Amino acid sequence: MSEKLSARLKENTSRLDEILNLDTNFDIIRKGVQTGGRDACIYFIDGFLEESVMEKLLEFFYKLKPEELPMTAQQMAAHVVPYVEVSAMENLDEILKSLLSGVTCLFIDGYDACIGLDCRSYPMRSVDEPSKDKALRGSKDGFVETLVFNTALIRRRIRSTHLSMEIMTAGRTSRTDIVLCYMNERVDRKLLRELKGRISAIQVDSLTMNQESLAECIYERKWFNPFPKFKFTERPDTASAAILEGNIVILVDNSPQAMIVPTSIFDIIEEADDYYFPPVTGSYLRLSRFIIAIITLLLTPTFLLLYQNPDWIPKWLAFIVIKDTVNIPVVWQFLMLELAIDGLRLAAINTPSMLSTPLSVVAGIVLGQFTVDSGWFNAEIMMYMAFVAIANYTQSSYELGYALKFMRLILLVLTAAFNLWGYIAGIILTMTAIIGNKTVAGKSYIYPLFPLNLTQLKRRFLRMRLKE
Incomplete structure (x- = not known):
């Protein structure tokens, strides 16, 4: 008009x-x-x-x-x-x-x-620490749903004339404001031009799901690969650190999260606590997160493989053998518990706070002792799935946690169907999904492992001392 x-x-x-x-x-x-x-x-x-x-x-x-x-x-x-x-x-x-x-x-x-x-005053909540993206040390403020306040939180941390915040609009009806935050002398100019072109070309009525809608609009390929292309954070300090490293941070109005691009799998696994503790402690936390991620992926499929081949179990691991009667096939027990854990997670989200404690106690008793006594599940299966369920929360990224979950389910099914060959095929499929993935910039998803950069690889696994 x-x-x-x-x-x-x-x-x-x-x-x-x-x-x-x-x-x-x-x-x-x-x-x-x-x-x-x-x-x-x-x-x-x-x-x-x-x-x-x-x-x-x-x-x-x-x-x-x-x-x-x-x-x-x-x-x-x-x-x-x-x-x-x-x-x-x-x-x-x-x-x-x-x-x-x-x-x-x-x-x-x-x-x-x-x-x-422009004397606007939007309704907003306070900039308290995010309930999900917490850190033991460091800043306790978080992004809110008001775009101007989010840009101010970043400006407060980066007082440089090289910091640019470029505003764009998407959605014919919603006309949602989108801000690209980057450092002029450090940003990948080719990626910046490509992102701006993709956002300008968006032809949708509205961004109904905020950043998720935007992510699906600007990156439409390989929807079947579950590993995330973007890193989301509600912490202004994490977003500011990403900008200083040469990344682009995308803010969407009405969303309390920042989207960081480009992102590799090593970027997603990093957390704020890695940098708020001394180098030794930060390195330990980071390595622990890597190891636990691998364990959550392989623990239950490996147990299933050993259960199907008991003669492979060494004597010093003989205690892992299921001693009670198995009424339901082990693979079905694992699959049912995977679904039950997600059901409990969804129930916890929708449970009023005043009822969360008593319902948690009831769920723990019912899914713990009673299900084992009734013969539905074996105690060993319950223990391994309890570890996997809790260990999934070591990852701050929901997207990465669910990607590992989907790969674990495929591993379980393949192992149950084809034994050792299925187990190997599942691992190869998982590695292919990770290695064959690309960032939004079209670069390797596992950089600096490939192409190999030993200096950067060392920094990914170990928390180095701050240098000028």
């Missing part, structure tokens, strides 16, 4: 009233005012307006004398209005976008442009 404004106030207000459906929308408000002896009016969204600021601006407009009014709205915005964020808008589409984003729009009779007063 490239329609221009008229210089007559009545024509502009009648057109806007029609477009905005003012009689129906109670939260879109039009208020008539006078300034400099002329009729004027303001449009704003109830709930987005900083009332104390607006009161002072209205007091100024009421006191303005006719001789103090300039010839054009552009001069009015640039030299007369005593406020910082002021703009003059001539295009109706631009005005509607700004108004529906929360900008107060002032129309004055005789001006063929609207004066935008």
Whole structure:
């Protein structure tokens, strides 16, 4: 819509009233005012307006004398209005976008442009530490659903003129704001141009799922590979560190998470605690996370393989043999428990906080002692699955945790069906899914392992001392 404004106030207000459906929308408000002896009016969204600021601006407009009014709205915005964020808008589409984003729009009779007063105040929660992305040390603030506050949290940490925050819009109806954050002298320019091109080419009605919708729009290939292409974080310090390393951080309005690109599997496994502790402790935490990730993938398929081939079990591991009667095949016990654990996780999310403790106790008793006594599950199976369920939470990335879960399920099925050859095929399939994956930039998903860079590989596995 490239329609221009008229210089007559009545024509502009009648057109806007029609477009905005003012009689129906109670939260879109039009208020008539006078300034400099002329009729004027303001449009704003109830709930987005900083009332104390607006009161002072209205007091100024009421006191303005006719001789103090300039010839054009552009001069009015640039030299007369005593406020910082002021703009003059001539295009109706631009005005509607700004108004529906929360900008107060002032129309004055005789001006063929609207004066935008950005005195927005979005409803928001406090910048408390994220409930999921926690750290034992370090900052305790987190991103919120308001885009401007999220960019401010990053600016607070990177006080450099090289930091750029470029805003774009996607979604024909939602017109969701998207910000690309990067360091000018460190960013991959080819990736930046490609990302901007992909975002500009998005043809969807709205980003209904925020960053997930954006991720699916800008990277459409290989949907069947479960390993994540993006790293998500709610921590401003993690996002700032990624920007300083030359990555691009994508912020989406109404989402409390930042999306980091490009991302390899080593980037996803890293956490903030690796850097908030001394090098020895940070290295131990990082290596532990790598080892536990491998164990969660292989523990239950390996046990199933040994159960199917008891003569392979050495004497010093003879205690792992199931001693009780197996009423249900072991592979089905593992598969049922995998599903039951996800069911409990979903139930925990939807359980009111006041009921979470008693229901956890009941679930623990029922799925623990009673299921073993009734013969549905064997105690050894329950123990291994309990370790896997808890160890999955060592990964802060839900996407990586579920990718390992899907690979583990495939390994279990293949091992049950084809014994050793199925076990080997499952491991090869998992390695192929990881090695054959690519980052959004089209580079290796396992860099610096391939192509090999020993210096960077050492830094991925060990927490090195900070150098200049």
